[in-house]
Amino acid sequence: MAFRIHGVFSQRSEESLTTRESSLTKTEWQKKLTPEQFYVTREKGTEPPFSGIYLDNKEAGMYHCVCCDSPLFSSEKKYSSGTGWPSFSEAHGTSGSDESHTGILRRLDTALGLARTEVVCKQCEAHLGHVFPDGPGPTGQRFCINSVALKFKPRKH
Numbered sequence: 672m673a674f675r676i677h678g679v680f681s682q683r684s685e686e687s688l689t690t691r692e693s694s695l696t697k698t699e700w701q702k703k704l705t706p707e708q709f710y711v712t713r714e715k716g717t718e719p720p721f722s723g724i725y726l727d728n729k730e731a732g733m734y735h736c737v738c739c740d741s742p743l744f745s746s747e748k749k750y751s752s753g754t755g756w757p758s759f760s761e762a763h764g765t766s767g768s769d770e771s772h773t774g775i776l777r778r779l780d781t782a783l784g785l786a787r788t789e790v791v792c793k794q795c796e797a798h799l800g801h802v803f804p805d806g807p808g809p810t811g812q813r814f815c816i817n818s819v820a821l822k823f824k825p826r827k828h
């Protein structure tokens with residue numbers, strides 16, 4: 672009987688480590704996402720205007736993060752801005768001007784040499800789009816979000 676013993680079997684590390692979405696490496700994200708999704712969410716890309724699958728989606732439901740499935744925007748706050756990207760007047764969970772219960776975070780983005788406000792997923796830091804102060808209604812905000820960064824789930828009737 673060939674019986675090889677490698678001493679005490681160790682079961683630590685991998686199993687005891689809980690993997691959070693945000694701790695995935697670049698390579699792991701590349702495996703998990705399509706090239707378009709990776710480019711937009713992990714490399715702060717922007718999909719071409721009028722190309723996104725959710726631009727004209729008027730179905731009732733919730734838009735989730737394509738990376739980690741966190742609920743981000745409700746169809747109730749979606750509107751047609753004419754800019755070529757899905758637009759929302761506020762994030763899901765917003766209460767007045769309080770965004771602490773939403774799935775998003777705001778960050779200053781000076782990438783193009785101008786100050787814009789980037790919108791990222793709170794849970795996995797996926798780049799989603801930007802928010803601009805030219806929106807409709809009481810909030811006056813326009814969340815300009817890439818379709819590629821979202822996964823729509825229709826409301827069950």
Ligand SMILES: [Zn+2]
Binds near residue numbers: 736737739793794795
């Ligand atoms: Zn996410």
